[in-house]
Amino acid sequence: MYRTHTCGELRLTDVKTTVTLAGWVQTVRKFGSITFVDLRDRYGITQLLFSEALNGELDANPLGREFVLQVNGSVNERSSKNANIPTGDIEINVVSFKILNKSAVPPFSIQDDTDGGDELRMKYRFLDLRRNIVKKNLELRYAVGRSARNYLHENNFLDIETPFLIKSTPEGARDFVVPSRMNSGQFYALPQSPQTFKQLLMVSGYDRYYQIVKCFRDEDLRADRQPEFTQIDCEMCFVEQEDILQTFEGLVKRIFKDVKNIDYSETIQRMTWEEAMWNYGNDKPDIRFDIAICNLKFPSHTFPTKENQSALIDGASFGVFDDAETVVAIAIPGCSEYTRKQTDELTEWVKRPQIGMKGLVFIKCNADGTFKSSVDKFYNEEKLKAIATAANAKAGDLILILAGAEERTRKAISDLRMYMADKLGLRKPTDFKLLWVLDFPLFEYDEEGNRWVARHHPFTSPKPTQIAEMINNNPVIENAAEYLKHPYANIKANAYDMVLNGNEIGGGSIRIFQRELQEKMFAALGMDAAEQQHKFGFLLGAFEYGAPPHGGIAFGFDRLCSILGGSESIRDFIAFPKNNSGRDVMIDAPSTIDAKQFEELQIKLDLKA
Template structure:
C-alpha cells in the first residue's frame, strides 16, 4: 500500500496514528539537525518532520522539488500551527521514507504565484496542472458538470451519446475533416454540434435528451474560443418556448446553488433582441449596471411600443461630425463629471484604438452645480446641452460620452466603451451574477456579398408561429442589397432564445422546425437547391415524414460557464489540455505532419509542400 491517507486529510484527531503518505515534494527547509518537507498531492499539503536520526539518510539521498516520496511516520500536533492550510495543526514525524521517483529541476515554480509564462506553462501543462490555482479550476469544472447532470437526471433527461465522425455540411464555421482510409477520397467531419442527431432522437421518441459533449469548429481563435470545446447539449419534445426557458433557468439556478452556494431567487429578466441592440449596443448585454445607450440622431420606437424620448436634438448645429453621421450614440457615466482633461484625452485615445475604430470622442460634463461643459461648446449652447443631458438620463455629477459615425461600427464601439467604463468604475463585479434571456432574434441576416439570406442561428430554427405563413408564402430571392430591408423575410422573428450571464452568452437555442415543407422552405431561403438540400440533409427531411414531434432545445457553453463562475475571462483556464491562440497544442506539438505511408494509404497528396 503506497498510502493510508492523502496529504489533505489528517487533522488533530489523528494525533498518534501511524500513517503512510505519498506525494510530491513542494519545499525543503533545513534547520540544523532537522529538516521540514512539505509533501503535496491533489488533496492538499502536509508538513513532514525528519528528525536527527533520519537527517543523515536524508543528506545522502536529498529530495528536491517535485521528487515523488513515500513516507511512514506518526501524526503529531504542531507547536507552530499554520492556520492557512487545513492540515496546519499537525505534522508527520517521519520514521522511514523512500524516493519513488526523482525529478529534474522544473522549468517554472509549481505554486500559485508561478514564474512561468503562458507558453512555457502550456508546453509543460502536466506540471502546470499540479498548481493549486489550476486544480481549483478543474475542481470547479467537475462540480458544474456534476450539478448539471444531477439536475437533468432529476428532470428525466437521458444522457445519449452521438457520433463524432459525421457528414460534412458546411454552414457557418468551417468543419474539421477526417479522411477515410476505407472509403478512398471521402471524408468525415467532426461535429460543430450534435444538432441533427438530437432532433433525430426527438423523432425516435426520446423526449428528454442531454449530453456533455465535445464540439469542433475550425475558426480563428480568441481568448474565449478553442477549436474543441464542450457543450451541455439538451433537447425536449412537446414543448413551447416558455417550457424551455423555465426548465433551463432552473438548471442554471441549481448549478449556482450547488457550485457557488448562491440562491438565485429573482426572476430572470427578459428582453427582445431589438431592445438589447438599442439599449446596450449588443445582443448579450451586461445588465449588472445601467448606462443605457441613447440615440441622439433621431427618434425611434422600442419593441415594447414606447417612443424613445430623443427627438432631433443635435442636427443643424453646424458640427459636421454629428450632422453628417449616420448615427450619434451617447451614454451617461455616473459620478464622473470631475474627469480631468488628461482623463478625457485618455478615453479619446482608447476609442481610437484599432479594436474600437472610432475617430474621436465628444464629452459633456454635467457638473454638480447644474452647469454643463462640453468639448463642443462652440456648436452647442447651454440649452441644447441640457436637452442632450435630459435625453441621456444624466444627473448632476455625470459625464456624457458621445460617439458618431456609421451605424454598425458606432454601436459596437459605444457598447465596448460602456463595458470599459463599467469596469473602470467597479460595476462589473466578479462575485455578482446577473442572468438575462434575449428573445425574438431576426430569423435571417442578409449576406450582401452573396446576395442571399443566411440563418442568424442555424437552418433548423423555426420562425415565430405568427411568421410561418410569411415564410411559406413569399419568395426569398432579392434583386439587390438596397431592397433587402423591404423584403418580408427581413421582419421574420426566430423562435429562438439566448441566455446571457454578466455580458456573456452562455447558452442558445430555439424551437425547431419539424415539418418537411417548412424545412425545405428554409433551405431554399438559404440558397440551397432541392438537390443540395437532399444531398446534405435528406436523412433529416425523410425523418420528418415519420411523425416528428414539436421539439426544441438549447446548448450551453460549458467551458465559458465554468470560466465566469471561476472569475476568469478565458475558457482556457478551465480546460485540462487547451490549445493556444493559434490552435496548437504546444505540449504535443500538434497539429503535425504525418509520414508518407499514412498519406499513401489515404490517397492524399500534399499540394505545394515538401513532405518529409
C-alpha cells in the first residue's frame, strides 16, 4: 500500500495514528539536526518532521523539489501551527521513507505565485497542473459539469453521443477537416456543434437530449476562444421559447447553488436585441452597473421605432456632430472632477486603433449645478444642461460623447462604458448578473455577395407571426441599395442568448421543422436546390417523416467556468489548452506527418512549398 491517507485529510483527531503518505516534495527546510518537508498531493499539504536519527539516511539520499516520496510515521500535534492549511495543526514524525522517483529541477516554481510565464507553463503543462490554483480551476470545472448533469438527469434529459467525424458544410467558421484513407479524395469534418444530429434526435422522438461535448472551429483565437472547446448542448421537442427559457434558467441557477453556494433567486431580466443595442451598444451587455447610452443622433433605419434627439445638438455649427452618422453619450457617475490630464488620457484611449474614434467630447456636470465642457465654444449652458438631462446625468457626473459612423461609434461607446466601469470598480468578479437577450434579426445583409446570411444559424426559425411572411416572399435582393426595404430585413429570429456579466454564455433558438420553411431559409442564404440536397438532404428528408416542433440551447462550458472562477481566459479552466496561435506547445502540435502517411491518404506532398 503506497498510502493509508492523503496529504489533505489528517487532523488533531488522528494524533498518535500510524500512517503512510505518498506525494511530491513541495519544500525542504533544514534546522540544525532536523529537517522539515512539505509533502503535497492533489488533496493538500502535510508537514513531515525528519528527526536527527534520519540525518545519515537523508545525507545519503537528499531530497529535492518535486521528488516523489513515500513516508511512514506517526501523527503528532504541531508546536507551531499553520492556520493557512487544513492540516496545519499536525505533522508526521517520520520513521522511514522511500524515494519513489527523483525529479529534475522544475523550470518554474510549483506554487500559486509562480515565476513561470504563460508560454513556459504551457510547455510544461503537466507541471503547471500540479499548482493548487490550477487544480482549483479544474475542480470548479468538474463541479459545473456534475451540477449540470445532475439537473438535466433530474429533468428527464438523455445524454446521447453524436459523431465526431461528420460532413463538412461550411457556413460559419472554418471546419477542421480529416482526410479519409479508405475513401480517396474525400474528407470528414470535425463538428462545430452537434446541431443537425440533435435535431434528428428530436425527429426520432428523444424529446430531451443533452451532451457535454467537444466542438471544433478553425478560427482566429483570443483569450476566450480555443480551436477545440466544450458545450453543454441541449435540445427539447414539443416546446416553445418560454419552455426553453424556464428550463435553462433552472439549470444555471442550480449551477450557481451547487458550485458557488449562491441562491440566485431574482427574476432574470429580459430585453430584446434592439433594446440591448439601443441602451448598451452591444448584444451582450453587462448590467451589473447602471450606465446606459444616450442616443443623440443615429440613422433612421437603425432603430426605426426610436425617436432621434438630434435637436439637442443641431444648429450649433459643430462639424464633428453635424457630419456624424451617430452621436452617443454616457454619464459616468462621480467623475466631474476629472483633470485635464485625465480627460486627455480618455481621449487617447478612444483614439487607439482598437477603438478607432477621432476624439472625445466631455461635459462636466459640476456639483454646484453649473456645466463645463470641451465644446463650450459651440454649446451654451442651456444646451449643455439639456444634453445632461437627456443622458440622465446628475451633479458630479462626467458625460462622455462619441460621434462617427454608426457601427463603429456604437461599439466604441460600449467599449468605453466597460472601460470606465472597470476604472470605477463597478465590475466585481464576485457579483453575477444574468440576462436574456431575445428577438435578434434573423438575417444580416452581405454587401459583397448581395445576399442574406443567417445571424444565428440556418436552422433558426423566424418568430411564429413572421413565418408566412418569410415563406410568401422571394428572398432575392433585386436592388442592393434598397435591401432595407426587403421584407426579410425586418424578420426576427425566434432566438435567445443568455448573458452573464457581459459575456454570452449560452445561445439557442426554436428550430425550423418544416421542409418548405427550411428550403426557403437555405434559398435566402444563396443555396439552390442541388446544393441544399448535397449539403442537407438528410435533414430535409427527415422533416418529411413527422418532425416535431423543437428548440434548444448550447452553453459555452469553458466560458461559464472561467466567469464563475473569476478569470477572463478560458485557458485557465482547460487541462491542456492551446496557445494564442492554436498550438499545443507541450506536445508540439500541430506537426508534420511522414511521407508514408501522405501516401496512404493519397495526398500529394509538394516538397517545394
